Amino acid sequence: MDSLVIAGRTLRSRLFVGTGKFPNPRAMAGAIEASGAEVVTVALRRVDLHDPEDSMLSHIDFDRYLMLPNTSGARDAEEAVRIATLARAASGWDWVKLEVTPEPHYLLPDPIETLEAARRLVKLGFTVLPYMNADPILARHLEDVGCAAVMPLGAPIGTSRGLKTREQLSIIIEQANVPVVVDAGLGMPSHAAEAMELGADACLVNTALAIADDPQEMARAFAMGVEAGRRAWRAGAGGESRLARASSPLSGLLDQG
Amino acid sequence: MVNGDEHTLPLGSDLAALLRVLDIPPRHIAIELNSALHEGGLEHRLEPGDHVEIVRFVGGG
Numbered sequence: 001m002d003s004l005v006i007a008g009r010t011l012r013s014r015l016f017v018g019t020g021k022f023p024n025p026r027a028m029a030g031a032i033e034a035s036g037a038e039v040v041t042v043a044l045r046r047v048d049l050h051d052p053e054d055s056m057l058s059h060i061d062f063d064r065y066l067m068l069p070n071t072s073g074a075r076d077a078e079e080a081v082r083i084a085t086l087a088r089a090a091s092g093w094d095w096v097k098l099e100v101t102p103e104p105h106y107l108l109p110d111p112i113e114t115l116e117a118a119r120r121l122v123k124l125g126f127t128v129l130p131y132m133n134a135d136p137i138l139a140r141h142l143e144d145v146g147c148a149a150v151m152p153l154g155a156p157i158g159t160s161r162g163l164k165t166r167e168q169l170s171i172i173i174e175q176a177n178v179p180v181v182v183d184a185g186l187g188m189p190s191h192a193a194e195a196m197e198l199g200a201d202a203c204l205v206n207t208a209l210a211i212a213d214d215p216q217e218m219a220r221a222f223a224m225g226v227e228a229g230r231r232a233w234r235a236g237a238g239g240e241s242r243l244a245r246a247s248s249p250l251s252g253l254l255d256q257g
Numbered sequence: 258m259v260n261g262d263e264h265t266l267p268l269g270s271d272l273a274a275l276l277r278v279l280d281i282p283p284r285h286i287a288i289e290l291n292s293a294l295h296e297g298g299l300e301h302r303l304e305p306g307d308h309v310e311i312v313r314f315v316g317g318g
Contacts, residue, residue, distance in 0.1 A: 018318030043317020046260045056316045070317050086312050090287035206318030
């Protein structure tokens, strides 16, 4: 596959993966390995004083991946900046997946607070990849304040419903001057392939891997879906037609006198 | 107060001692002291009544 460049960083894999909700650390590590992903997301939380070691992430070699902390849990710009700042202090990593989701049922991103947080985080020197609704105008605004990529949703987080925002996504892809990473709602490899066929630059998946019976096999399938979609997009599809277009010659048929 | 729970330490304890008492490995964590990011070292001495928040990475999407 051709490589992807975000903020000067060259990535060979166009599949990003999350680390939430896996049944155990081994399943998570196996899935990440099988996905071939180079970008891996994590969240930041209070240390649980009753379980201070937290085994979940202990199976990931942070140095092997481009770690992308998210600001999940943030309900406004101020909280997002606070979380991002803590994440950078904890790790030295300055990439952040900006996520501002004040609404608990659909976890839809707040566009106004996201834009404000993006503006502030860029000024603080972060490489900002904002999770956003599939709104082309918002994508433009986020690009204008200096975001390194945009991450529009296919469907709400964890719903596995696929590209419900397909029309809007294709406008974002058509107009964006930064990479477009389709994030959230991808439930099957075909959803990821569809996003890539539309011309998305990458996909991020977490829940679909974490809740599969075999996360490792699902990760492999997603990697293939992303690659298939990307190759198809590069190959250039010949377009649809309402009427049949014969693929076999229409001359030389046997019953023609 | 540490992460919302009250803890009692010997007078003059520093952040490193707090982490030891709580059994928190000091790698990939960040500390907020009285609502501000603590950018100094772990030898910072705690005062009675300090509010400490200790965060670290967990699985997330």
